[in-house]
Structure formats: structure tokens, C-alpha cells
Amino acid sequence: MAGLHKSEFENPVINWVDSRLPIFTMLQKEYGVFPTPRNFNYFWNFGALAMINLVIMIATGIFLAMNYTAHKDMAFDSVERIMRDVNWGWLLRYVHANGASMFFIVVYIHMFRGLYYGSYKTPRELLWILGVIIMLLMMATAFMGYVLPWGQMSYWGATVITNLFSAFPLVGEHIVTWLWGGFSVDNPTLNRFFSLHYLLPFVLVGVVFLHIAALHITGSNNPLGIDVKGPQDTLPFHPYYTIKDSVGICVYFIVFALFVFFAPNYLGHADNYIPANPLVTPAHIVPEWYFLPFYAILRSVPDKLGGVLLMFASIGVLALLPWLDTSPVRSARFRPVYRILIIVLVVTCVVLGVCGGKPAEGIWVVLSRIATAYYFLHFLVILPVLGKFERTLPLPESISRAVLPTGGGPLPGGAAAKPMEKA
Amino acid sequence: MADSAAAPQAAPHAGGAEVTKRDFLKLVTAAGAAVGVGAIVWPLVDSMNPSADVLALSSTTVDLAPVTAGQAITVMWRGKPVFVRHRTPEEIAKAKVDDKGRLPDPALDAARVKPGKEQWLIVVGICTHLGCVPLGNRSTEVRGEYGGWFCPCHGSHYDTSGRIRQGPAPANLAVPPYAFEGDTKIKIG
Numbered sequence: 238m239a240g241l242h243k244s245e246f247e248n249p250v251i252n253w254v255d256s257r258l259p260i261f262t263m264l265q266k267e268y269g270v271f272p273t274p275r276n277f278n279y280f281w282n283f284g285a286l287a288m289i290n291l292v293i294m295i296a297t298g299i300f301l302a303m304n305y306t307a308h309k310d311m312a313f314d315s316v317e318r319i320m321r322d323v324n325w326g327w328l329l330r331y332v333h334a335n336g337a338s339m340f341f342i343v344v345y346i347h348m349f350r351g352l353y354y355g356s357y358k359t360p361r362e363l364l365w366i367l368g369v370i371i372m373l374l375m376m377a378t379a380f381m382g383y384v385l386p387w388g389q390m391s392y393w394g395a396t397v398i399t400n401l402f403s404a405f406p407l408v409g410e411h412i413v414t415w416l417w418g419g420f421s422v423d424n425p426t427l428n429r430f431f432s433l434h435y436l437l438p439f440v441l442v443g444v445v446f447l448h449i450a451a452l453h454i455t456g457s458n459n460p461l462g463i464d465v466k467g468p469q470d471t472l473p474f475h476p477y478y479t480i481k482d483s484v485g486i487c488v489y490f491i492v493f494a495l496f497v498f499f500a501p502n503y504l505g506h507a508d509n510y511i512p513a514n515p516l517v518t519p520a521h522i523v524p525e526w527y528f529l530p531f532y533a534i535l536r537s538v539p540d541k542l543g544g545v546l547l548m549f550a551s552i553g554v555l556a557l558l559p560w561l562d563t564s565p566v567r568s569a570r571f572r573p574v575y576r577i578l579i580i581v582l583v584v585t586c587v588v589l590g591v592c593g594g595k596p597a598e599g600i601w602v603v604l605s606r607i608a609t610a611y612y613f614l615h616f617l618v619i620l621p622v623l624g625k626f627e628r629t630l631p632l633p634e635s636i637s638r639a640v641l642p643t644g645g646g647p648l649p650g651g652a653a654a655k656p657m658e659k660a
Numbered sequence: 661m662a663d664s665a666a667a668p669q670a671a672p673h674a675g676g677a678e679v680t681k682r683d684f685l686k687l688v689t690a691a692g693a694a695v696g697v698g699a700i701v702w703p704l705v706d707s708m709n710p711s712a713d714v715l716a717l718s719s720t721t722v723d724l725a726p727v728t729a730g731q732a733i734t735v736m737w738r739g740k741p742v743f744v745r746h747r748t749p750e751e752i753a754k755a756k757v758d759d760k761g762r763l764p765d766p767a768l769d770a771a772r773v774k775p776g777k778e779q780w781l782i783v784v785g786i787c788t789h790l791g792c793v794p795l796g797n798r799s800t801e802v803r804g805e806y807g808g809w810f811c812p813c814h815g816s817h818y819d820t821s822g823r824i825r826q827g828p829a830p831a832n833l834a835v836p837p838y839a840f841e842g843d844t845k846i847k848i849g
């Protein structure tokens with residue numbers, strides 16, 4: 238049978254397909270027997286949750302789009318019609334709107350996991366950078382989605398954010414006119430945002446695929462941050478982690494349902510139920526909660542271009558993290574100083590988030606300046622220096638030695654002779 | 661192709677790289693492809709710029725007669741609010757004094773109005789920071805420290821000539837192109 242893949246599947250239909258297109262073999266290899274560190278904690282659920290969330294967004298989005306009208310005179314009313322008249326329209330919209338918030342909650346926790354356990358360090362640098370790209374795409378998608386209902390916050394959020402680009406010298410004004418397709422946020426802007434809001438999630442699917450492909454080359458990191466030394470350190474993905482992920486998925490759906498059914502507008506802004514009015518700016522323009530820390534960084538700088546650059550830099554610095562953190566030890570469990578500093582960084586981000594939601598005056602300006610300075614200090618100064626001076630704790634010999642009561646039996650030769658293995 | 665390039669001198673990166681005819685052909689092909697891609701991409705990119713119908717809507721006529729001294733109105737031009745303010749003599753005098761004040765974006769008041777029509781200040785009502793509509797067109801609204809307009813979004817203060825005085829905005833409120841068509845009528849755009 239020259240030219241056919243040798244399939245191991247017994248079912249004749251699956252075997253027939255698999256011999257010609259080995260997708261079943263691939264699934265079995267990547268999600269069935271895939272060797273996965275045996276010591277995952279629940280932080281390792283969030284990648285799977287993010288994938289499910291993306292699927293939910295695409296599914297609800299496609300059905301919303303069947304009833305949505307991307308025209309400045311009709312968009313607001315079409316969303317109200319979805320809410321009142323379309324069968325289950327309220328559910329579709331509330332799942333989609335709260336799904337965006339859930340998506341950011343999940344992805345921010347997923348990123349914290351990476352920061353805490355050093356998952357960005359070699360050999361997973363590219364995997365991490367793909368993650369940063371995913372975050373940027375998500376932000377663009379969510380921003381454009383929020384414009385679609387064409388309420389006051391949609392309109393003024395779009396105005397403020399697109400105007401960020403006018404900060405660039407010489408070309409700035411042209412870029413903004415080009416983004417708008419006119420001289421203000423208007424119907425052409427709404428149309429193109431709808432087009433891109435439909436497109437970008439599918440680009441996300443592509444980048445997520447690359448993210449997973451890269452993950453399956455390096456294998457997963459784990460809470461100890463040490464490399465897998467052999468089969469005694471791993472478990473097959475199925476059934477062990479399919480089950481563990483299912484537990485997380487149940488909890489995730491409970492939280493999601495609490496928002497959708499009991500507080501569907503809690504994370505939104507009442508002003509967005511007022512139709513867009515280009516002549517009146519709401520007294521407080523506040524972006525969605527997931528953008529607040531970045532908004533605070535933007536406003537902390539008294540110079541327009543400076544604020545815009547610093548805001549983009551706050552994300553850019555994440556992409557450079559694999560090279561900024563000079564410590565060879567991955568997991569914060571073995572880094573007594575880093576372990577505290579990472580919590581300080583989380584507090585800094587929360588402070589920035591709170592400041593971003595307050596009017597830019599008085600104490601809030603001072604606080605957001607301090608927090609912004611510390612954010613950059615952490616990445617650009619503390620991490621490079623800390624790696625050189627921190628006294629890390631001794632690393633366990635292997636995952637199985639550390640987590641199994643029996644110590645997981647003898648190690649294959651060589652590995653056991655490296656008690657202070659540096660990642 | 662790999663076989664035919666296997667001649668000894670065809671290892672371009674091994675030290676004394678000789679320029680071969682093949683290198684030249686590759687370069688010309690790549691350049692041709694780049695021009696082709698550019699020619700295809702440009703129409704796509706430019707299609708996002710303002711279209712002819714959007715550009716065509718770009719002038720507005722305003723009757724000034726009903727606007728008394730101290731009052732201001734807002735008119736739409738190219739989808740943006742334009743402030744038309746009938747300044748009082750005190751406001752004009754203040755703007756003139758402020759010519760010598762601290763101005764982040766220096767401009768004389770005289771250069772921002774039409775000669776002999778100093779009472780009419782016409783500016784685009786869009787904050788030059790991030791595009792909010794500043795308050796102050798109605799006399800009941802806050803007008804900021806300098807008596808002109810105040811932008812609530814991030815706290816920019818404009819004076820009675822629409823010049824930025826304080827806050828994050830980098831530039832004065834823009835003066836749109838306009839001309840008087842008679843004593844009490846202007847055409848913006």
C-alpha cells in the first residue's frame with residue numbers, strides 16, 4: 238500500500254480516513270497519549286479554558302451577526318431588537334458581551350501562570366511571544382466589538398482610541414483619517430470595524446494553532462519549572478488532563494453563568510445604552526475593565542506622544558521578557574525574592590486598573606505615575622539584576638522524585654547526578 | 661535546480677562571493693514581485709481613505725445673525741462639531757492680553773480670526789488631545805481656568821481664542837478654513 242499512512246485504528250471507517258489523512262493519528266498523538274508533566278495544578282486549566290472561550294465567542298458572534306446591522310442609523314436599534322425581539326437574542330448578546338470579559342479574565346490568569354512559573358524562559362520564548370500576539374489581537378477584537386452597538390461609550394471610546402494614533406508626528410493625522418475613512422468616527426468606521434471584528438477572531442484561531450504547535454514541540458512547563466527527565470515524570474494527556482480540565486471547565490461555566498444570568502451588565506457601562514451622539518461627550522469616558530491598566534499608563538504621562546508610546550511599551554516589554562529575566566531558575570517556588578516581587582507586580586497592575594477607572598486628577602494621577610514607574614522598573618531593572626544576585630533554593634532532582642511518595646523509582650542514568658539542575 | 665547550481669563557484673556565501681547572472685535574475689524577480697504586490701495592496705489600503713461622497717460633503721453654510729454677543733453655537737462640518745462663538749469685547753481683550761501669556765502652541769489671537777471680525781471665533785470643537793468635545797459652548801457649562809473651553813476627558817483648558825493653555829492637549833483648537841459671505845454668513849470648508 239505505497240503512499241498510505243499506516244493507521245493503527247481498528248474501526249474500518251476511521252482507518253480508511255486515517256490512512257489517507259492521518260488526523261486521527263495526530264489527535265491521538267497530540268491529545269491522547271501526549272506526555273504531560275504529572276504535577277500540573279489548576280493554573281494549567283486556563284489554556285484550555287481560553288480555547289473554549291474563543292469557540293464560544295465565534296459561535297455566539299456568528300449568530301449575532303445574522304441580526305446585527307452595521308449602519309450608524311440602525312446599529313443601536315438592531316442590538317435593541319436582538320435584546321427584545323430575536324428568540325434567545327438576549328442570551329446570545331449577554332453571552333457574547335460577558336464572554337469578552339471572561340476571555341480576558343482567563344487569559345490574564347493564564348499569563349500570570351506563565352509569569353509565576355517562568356514558562357516564558359528558554360526553550361519556550363517563541364511560545365510566549367505568540368501569546369503576547371494573541372493578547373494584542375484579542376484587545377483589537379474586543380475594542381472593535383465594543384464599538385458595534387453604537388452607544389455613547391462605543392462612539393467615544395472609538396474616538397479616543399483611534400485618536401491615539403494622531404500622536405505620531407507627521408503621519409499621525411493621515412493614519413487617523415485613514416482609520417476612520419472620513420473626518421470623524423462615522424458610518425465608514427463602523428462598517429470596517431464590523432468587517433475586522435468578524436475577521437480577527439479567525440486570525441486568532443490561526444495564531445492559537447501556532448501557539449499550540451510550538452507548545453507541542455517544547456512540551457509543557459510545570460509548577461516545579463524543571464525539565465521532564467523521563468516517562469516517570471509524565472502522564473498521558475487523556476484521561477488524566479482531559480478530566481482535570483473538565484473540572485475547571487465546570488467551575489468556569491458556573492462563573493460565566495453567574496455573570497450572564499444574574500449580573501449581565503455589571504461589567505458594562507450604562508452610558509452604552511444611550512445612542513451615540515457626536516456632539517456630546519459623556520462626562521467620564523472609561524474603557525472596558527480589561528483595558529483600564531493600560532489606560533492608566535496612557536494618562537499617567539503629561540505628554541500625548543509619550544503616553545501613547547509608554548502604553549504600547551507596556552505590552553512590548555512583555556515580548557522581551559524571556560531576555561529581561563536573567564535568572565536560570567523558572568519557577569517562583571525556588572526564587573524567594575521573585576516570588577514576592579511577582580505579587581507586588583500583580584498589585585501594581587490592580588492599582589493601575591483602579592486608577593484607570595477614576596478621573597485623571599489629584600491623588601489618582603500621582604498613584605498611576607508611581608505604579609507606571611514601578612511596572613517598568615520591575616521588567617527593565619529589577620528582573621535583569623535580580624537574576625544575578627538572588628539565592629535560589631535547591632531544585633528537586635526530578636518531577637517524580639518531588640511529587641510521588643515512592644520517589645518514582647530510580648532515575649535513568651545521568652539525570653540523578655545533577656541535583657542543582659539549572660533550567 | 662539545486663543540482664544545476666552545484667558548480668564550485670556557485671557557493672555564494674563561502675568567502676569570495678562572486679556575483680553571478682543567477683543572483684541578478686533573483687534580484688530582478690524579487691523586485692518585480694515587490695512592485696506587483698505593492699500595486700495590488702495600494703488599492704486595498706487606499707479604499708479605506710475617505711471616499712468621494714464623504715469628501716463631497718465637506719462644506720457648510722452658517723447664518724450668524726441669531727447669535728448674540730456672549731453666545732455660541734455648534735454646527736456640524738465633516739461629521740465634526742464646529743464652535744461658532746460670538747465673543748464679547750472683554751473676551752477679545754483677554755485673548756489679546758493672553759497673546760503674551762504662556763502658550764504651549766504659540767499663536768496670536770489676530771491670526772485666529774478674520775480681520776475686522778474679531779468678535780467671531782470659529783474653531784473645530786474637537787479637543788486636540790484625544791478628540792472629545794470640550795465643554796463651554798453653553799454659558800452654563802464649565803469653561804476652565806482661561807474662560808474658553810474645558811475638556812473633561814483628561815482636563816485640557818482652552819482660552820477665549822481657543823488656544824491650549826493647560827492640560828495634555830498638544831495644540832490649539834483648529835481653525836477650519838472658512839470665508840465670510842456677506843456680514844452675517846460664513847461658509848466653512
Ligand code: HEM
Nearest residue numbers: 294295298299301302305334337379382383385386435438
Ligand atoms: C475573540 C473573540 C471575540 C471577542 C473578544 C468579541 C468581543 C465583543 C464585544 C466586547 C462586543 C460588544 C458587546 C456589547 O457590549 O454589546 C462584541 C459585539 C459583537 N460581536 Fe464580537 N467578539 C468576538 C468574536 C466575534 C465573532 C467571531 C463574531 C462573528 C461575526 C462577532 C460578532 C459580534 C457582533 C455582531 C457584535 C454586535 C452585537 C452586540 O453588541 O452584542 N464577535 N464582540
Ligand code: FES
Nearest residue numbers: 787789790811814
Ligand atoms: S481628549 Fe480632551 S483632554 Fe483628552
